[in-house]
Amino acid sequence: MVNAGDMNGSGNLMDFLDEPFPDVGTYEDFHTIDWLREKSRDTDRHRKITSKSKESIWEFIKSLLDAWSGWVVMLLIGLLAGTLAGVIDLAVDWMTDLKEGVCLSAFWYSHEQCCWTSNETTFDDRDKCPQWQKWSELLVTQSEGASAYILNYFLYIMWALCFAFLAVSLVRVFAPYACGSGIPEIKTILSGFIIRGYLGKWTLLIKTVTLVLVVSSGLSLGKEGPLVHVACCCGNFFSSLFSKYSKNEGKRREVLSAAAAAGVSVAFGAPIGGVLFSLEEVSYYFPLKTLWRSFFAALVAAFTLRSINPFGNSRLVLFYVEYHTPWYMAELFPFILLGVFGGLWGTLFIRCNIAWCRRRKTTRLGKYPVLEVIVITAITAIIAYPNPYTRRSTSELISELFNDCGALESSQLCDYINDPNMTRPVDDIPDRPAGPGVYSAMWQLALALVFKIVITIFTFGMKIPSGLFIPSMAVGAMAGRMVGIGVEQLAYHHHDWIIFRNWCRPGADCVTPGLYAMVGAAACLGGVTRMTVSLVVIMFELTGGLEYIVPLMAAAVTSKWVADAFGKEGIYEAHIHLNGYPFLDVKDEFTHRTLATDVMRPRRGEAPLSVLTQDSMTVEDVETLIKETDYNGFPVVVSKDSERLIGFAQRRELILAIKNARQRQDGVVSNSIVYFTEDPPELPPNSPHPLKLRRILNLSPFTVTDHTPMETVVDIFRKLGLRQCLVTRSGRLLGIITKKDVLRHMAQMANQDPESIMFN
Amino acid sequence: CLFPQAPTMFAQCSRNSMSPVVLLVLLGCLLCAPAQASKSSEDIRCKCICPPYRNISGHIYNKNVSQKDCNCLHVVEPMPVPGNDVEAYCLLCECRYEERSTTTIKVIIIIYLSVVGALLLYMAFLVLVDPLIRKPDAYSHPLHNEEESEDTRSLAVPTPAGARANTVLERVEGAQQRWKRQVQEQRKTVFDRHKMLS
16 A cells, blocks of 8 residues: 655656655555544544635536545446456356366367357267367377376366466565465454555456466365455455545545445345444444445445356356245254364364464474475366366355256256156255165265365465355365265155154255355354354345344354354454454453553563654754654653653654654754744754654544553554553553553453453 | 546555555446447357157257347257147256346456565565665664553653655655565564464
């Protein structure tokens, strides 16, 4: 996020190539913003515009444009996010199929598109058509047999390695910030942290391009998390076009929250779910005005994606579910079991993934990122190819698992033994015994499940864009489908048991294994991310109705309870802790009885607080103080004896002000007195010109007394977004508490927590 | 195009690299493509899947009809069963109307491949050719201790505000050097020090 420097109207086109001058009022990289100051600056700006709007028609129009600029930004974000998502979907579709073969009539068609107009597709072999040829057919003109299989296998691995290597090289050379999911960092940015370049244009370009490459390479990752990052980059880009947002970091974050909602909306085709995800998971301060604007951005994005129509049937997601068969109360028991599985898997995944990421961070493994990506891709491709369920892309797998088996499905999962005399229409097929295809499919699904559980642990967190939603949903869908088929066969073969007798007559359609797959997917996703409302809303927007809301909620609630029993953090919070970002979580509760005096600095035995005095320090003293310490700010007191607090001065602004003064104001030398009062102090004659720095002084720093409970202090930090808070006693300055101190204190308390609660 | 004023808006940004902007303009114009694409005959179809029925094997029928004609009676030709069985057969068939835009697919894939190609070429240039060109120039900023903060440097040496490179080429050079330094910093943070995104 490069700050827009002060652009004069007379600057020519090439001015943007020059290095921007740092302003007073902008922030340094890896620092936290001052929320209160941003808010007051926005209020000032708004008041100025309102007062000027009464002067002339032109000013009035300008005030209208200013009011509408928010909506224009949302519209642009929605359009660009939808377009990029459509591009990503189409390109992934094509490149995934490129691993297996190529379309001879037009090379840019994927398998399905190639056979779209063909008349040679038959009922049994719906995928085959002469225009699409596998690589073995093209190179050695053989399509069956051992040599063809080995050649296809080899080329599959080669393509996967090629895509993955290209992706990691592009990330490394052009935009290292494009790796990972992006959601932990965006959470931190939205809470007030500055990471310059994280939402920049190169990051946007590289993330979009490499996301297509890594999803096509067959790695066990998804594109939903990175799509949120892409959408936030779009948000950052458009907000820098309007000075209302580019100069105010607080307002910019409102736009970013809305952009995150648009990102999830295009990932799942779920606008409401996207807004709720932004509200629940990603955003920190979410004013109500942002709710309506986020919804608008999400809708525009979903509509744009729909008009690009990447999947050919006006659906936004490949695995949209279209059936509405009912479910029964007795099925709640397997749904709750799936919830428990989801919670357990979530805990297992978070623990293992964090351990592996920590090992990558601290040992030699982290020195070979490119090699790591290539090895994991090779392992994934080698193991995934033989199993037809892992060979295809994960979205297609989820789509197949979610689908109900009508008479028309030709997949192995639907290989039930049909009654040849049956003449019932498509939707009303009764439960049938499983054929041999179903049994072999169950074996393959079990192997695929184990493989996916293991490989995702190593894949998430590599130095490529990687998302987590699709692999979790795949794990849940596989488990759910297996449970569903089990329950279905149990109901068929033992329809005289008590539980089945009431609701499952022979010849009726009792159990829908596709629904179990959906519930399993929701459970696993909830177990890993600890999403609650947004998860249920996304799932029911995927299914197009409220029918399945009770099973989805039962599974989501169960999985969250089970997972919370083992650890409070979801995967994103865990990654925030692993990386040490200064993120003060609103969901944590602080319930300890410590006081402000226990946390403040300086502690007993430490050096006294570095302060500036009101009018008795010289420029040289201030510069020495700045050089010797690395604090972000200094309290200003009346004098070293009285220690009464006047205000707080930021380090960056002191440096800039002194630098400006030395250059611009004549008479300011190292011996000049620095004063923060309104009038200059009494000085002996022939002393150099004093330097007035009252302009940069914050006259209303937040103070608490030393006996304020830490619970209140943490609450103040959270609600106001403070960076530091001064501790006083009877008006005299005692110490300072910074956000980092608060975070360290909370971490320390959390480690001591389990034992102390047990004996209460 | 939806945004005729887009190029002037982009020119006002203070950014240090133009190529992503150009590509975003291209993507913006992509929005025009689906709007203006006419429906060719390849782009719509009605697909009816009929399962095996008595002694007739399953079959898939495709026909280029509009959405209201997309049902079994219009699409399944020739009808494999005699007249009194048609209704029973058609109840088993499932018909779906699908449309796609071949122009969109072609344009998007070609643009994507050209973007990847351009990035590959630029990457090859940066990794292979650039160090050879720059070898005669000595590095002015060797890898110094990162603990030395920016602000002490800026206190000691005020940046000469007036010394700006005047020609366009030198400014582009300067912008590219700044961008490379930024990427190097990012690479150090993410790949070497593992401070972020681990």
